[in-house]
Amino acid sequence: MAEGTRLVAPVLSAVGGSGRSIVANLLACALAPAGATVVLDTAPRLSSPWPAWTADGHAGGLAALPADQPLSPAQVRQAASWRPGLDGGQWQVLTDGRDWHTPPLALPDEPAAWHQLSAIGGWNAVIADTAHPMAHDVLAARCERRQGQTRGWCELPYAVPVLCAAATASGIQALQQAVMALHAEGLPLQRAVAVLVATTDGRTPAVVRAGATMLGPRTASVVHLPYDPGIRAHGLGAPSRLRPRTQQAAGQLAAAVHAAARAAWGDPLPRAPRPAPLSAPVPAL
Template sequence: MLPVESRLVVPVLAAGGGSGRSTVAGLLACSLAASAATVVLDTAHRLASPWPTWPTEPGAGLASVPPDQGMTPAQVRSAASRCSGPDGDWRVLTDHQEWSAPPLRLPSDPAAWYQLAAAGGWQAVIADTSHPIAHDVVTSRTLSLPGLTAGWCALPYSVPVLAAPATGPGVAALQIAVRAASAEGLPLQRMVVALVETGDGRVPAVVRAAATMLQAQVSGVVQIPYDSHIRAHGLGDARRLTARKTREATAALVRAVLTSAHRSWGEPLPAAPVPASAARPGALPAVSLPAQTVLQSEGVLA
């Protein structure tokens, strides 16, 4: 169990599309839901995301977050949809508008998403990111701009998970991303790699070799086996994720994340900071939430 006052942040990152990023985020939520109040933050636009179709019980969605007024923690929680897994329920903040509706202006700053999750009172915060990390790292360095990858890594008690398909091209892109992250001084020693199998059969030798080399660079490497139910249905009915190999791999991934967190900050995890307005001492920067609001220390948004 995570301590009630703690907040573990797990941004799921990838070098590009087709990496199994959303699947990894959902599997993490399935397992962490048994021991902590858990939310997945869907940072992608709805027409490029599977999350709007996966919840067991859709909530009001991110469009319900008012753009020009204060918002209570109860309103944040009502915006979240419920997902059900074999070990319990968790929540996801996603966009449930019709496909033809104008796109929401979602925040890019990871601190904004952190504030939203803190307002909802969730302990395990899993961010399904949508940007290619190597491109982001190189672009931010070249243009001297804040990088999204660096922002997610800098959040309090953040253990990034790098997802990649368990294929030759997949691990080649992953290795480039790892080199870029290393050159930028990002915390590789805290990161966990999830290699997602894309089919039945033996994992290619090049993938096994890459996994061995990565073990010395990151906190842990976990292989996520191919699951025909996920391939056919995604995580729309996660309660049926009963395959033993999938559950064992998911448990191993969560153990790797918790091991990294405890190695970095101790066990149990310390209490999480409470985001507040920039005018207050020790506050996170004031940033734009979907509601253009900032969490106040008394526990409401204003």
């Protein structure tokens, strides 16, 4: 990715247990060789896997970024923990890695606030691990006549939504229902990438294959993420333990996100919006 460009990939799901954080992790591993990459952990600390995955990162995390003070690019970058990639490269995570008993942070709900933070940090690839149920959020926002987080993420500059679901009958049903809600609200499904996360080894169930076929025309791409016992046994602390086919699927996911972005905005991507510079402080008289 050229310097000054920014690709945003909000990872969304309709229900819990969809493999959202695993998808965000693997996508970051695969995008890292293309440019500076960060994952934004938007979930509360005690419901997120990222603090455990970044326990050795030795960074201040989100708590080191006061919301009521100006931030420099160096401050934002130094607050992010480092994670190993699939090919020896590295990428970063902004999460709250403090001890469990510390008071919770008041994290912003607005996607624009997270986008501004990533823009200050200057990353090329920004992956947001969201925590809200997208279909419920879309319906609630419609009934309450407000924007909603899902729309906010999907309408950020150069955003390619990544829609996750477990590769099960209930998972594909939840994703299909969410896609119908997104379609009814006119959200950009034409550049969305669906990811079906296998929960067991073996052949994909027929109902999931049929659901993937139906999703194909409505989304930019459908990617199948195979079951990996290494993730179940060891989490994602060591990407080198992943099966080759898992690494291959991560590459396919990154390629699908890139292809959706190129189809929407051209190749290379246009330069991303930049935050306005802070004005110089006026010295006291």
